[in-house]
Amino acid sequence: MPIYEYECDSCHLRFEVKQGFNDKPVTTCPKCQGHVRRVFHPAPIIFKGSGFYVTDNRKASDIGSDLGKKEDINEKLPAKKENGE
Numbered sequence: 001m002p003i004y005e006y007e008c009d010s011c012h013l014r015f016e017v018k019q020g021f022n023d024k025p026v027t028t029c030p031k032c033q034g035h036v037r038r039v040f041h042p043a044p045i046i047f048k049g050s051g052f053y054v055t056d057n058r059k060a061s062d063i064g065s066d067l068g069k070k071e072d073i074n075e076k077l078p079a080k081k082e083n084g085e
């Protein structure tokens with residue numbers, strides 16, 4: 001069951017709600033009954049954009065090697081498909 005995060009517009013309370021696809025979205029804050037909105041996470045794809053989420057904690061060389069690995073994987077994926085034909 002997916003967990004959605006909401007933030008209250010009034011008191012900025014953040015809370016998570018487990019919801020099935022058939023459940024109604026939460027619209028009111030459990031604390032102040034104010035209006036809440038869904039918080040969309042950037043998901044774990046953060047490193048896809050080049051330098052989009054780079055922090056000072058990472059050296060340029062580390063990022064370079066990470067990108068190199070990802071390119072390597074991407075190159076191998078289509079090759080597998082071709083072999084399967």
Ligand SMILES: [Zn+2]
Pocket residue numbers: 008009010011012013029030031032033034
């Ligand atoms: Zn609230």
